[in-house]
Amino acid sequence: MTLLLKNVTYTFPKEKKPIISDLNLKIEKGEFVSLIGKSGTGKSTILKLITGLLKQALGEITINGQPISLGDVGYMPQKDLLLPWRTVMDNIMIGAEIQKDLQLTKEDARNWLKRVGLIDYEQALPNQISGGMRQRVAFLRAMLTGKEVLLLDEPFGALDSITKKEMQAWLLSIWQELDKTIVFITHDLEEASYLSDRIILLKQYSVEEIEVPLHRPRHADMLHSSELVGLRRELEKKI
């Protein structure tokens, strides 16, 4: 599986200058790639192009050579967007209701809820659980769409630092186990360095790719390693 963006250009309606111009990206199966960059450099737009929610004016986006279409990838937007009238379980099952060929049983969902510590909240409404729990439910909903590629748009942006650390460790363990391909947006340079194989730094009209020099598996001690601290400083200068 390869996710390929070739010469992609996108301009918002009613704007003259493209927000993304002539972007080329190649993401291999199982890679964890982070997109960083200042606001307005088109990070979220790239994810929306990959989902098919937006259509690029020029260029092509393919998975294994096939042009992408809606429903091909799992997408988790910035806000958790849990449907407030559905229970935790029903929120997770919505992907299976929409895509009839998706093999997801309530039993599978229950097993996952057990693993992420939410089994007691299966019948809870989104407003009855904490922000961190909501993010986990939103992540499960995206992940259990069963797609190989997961697009995560600043999933931990609104969380406090302790919860954020927990969620990062949790995301890494799931990613390693399931061999998913993740495209991750963050403003947190430490988070990007700690989680990713590769960081893509977006600036207006230029893109820079940076390999992360840390080995796998990652663990929290690495946050203080000289490699990570050095990389973060380098990113701070470049951004």
Place this chain on the structure above:
Amino acid sequence: MRNFFKTYGLFIVFMVVALIALEYLVQSDIIPAFIVPAPTDVVIHIIENWRPLIFEHLGATMLEFAIGFILAVVGGVGLAVSMFFSKTIEKMLYPAVLISQMIPIIALSPIFVLWFGYTIWSKVAVTILMSFFPIVVGAYDGFKSTDKDYIELLRSMGASKRQIFTKLNIQMAFPSFFSGLKIAIVYSLVGATIGEWLGASEGLGYYSRRMSGDLNADGVFAAIVILTIVGIILFALTAMLEKRTLRWKETE
């Protein structure tokens, strides 16, 4: 129950004091009884005439109300859905729905009598005209209020327009729909009564008009009291249904 008194206690005390004051003013001839009847006289009138009032007249009014209200809900929601899916229908009919509210209904009612005669349908028509608007606007604005982010999320999963409608738009429309429904249910009852005022042989509107002709203030007020109580009950039932349906909003 405690909550109930906390919310309505002051109002109940006010009403009781006002009724006692009114009773005193009428009994001591400060206000003539044919202008405003004493509350006890109204109650006595209701007790003495409860059979025809409840079975004959309230029954007739409720039938007109029920048929009119149900037709208004079915038609109103149907129109709101069609306008939501078709821009053409929206552009063609939304102004007409708005204009229908500018028509003074009292002036239109004789025309309904002309069309439908003194049958139940002239009253049903007034009821529909009164309650249609808040239902259409409540449902239609509700459908349109759906947050774009949620729509994008479902589209990213490959949802069709129909799936988005059933899984998202309908639920998102409920708060606004219920606001319209609560207004409509009260308007419907008013509509049925107006319809009866303008031409009927039974119903609480007809009853109060007949009593007014006889200068029987007790009778007029008896019909008004019954209509008010029924209106409050209908409103409360709708509010309860709303609370049940929108339980997820309570924890917000």
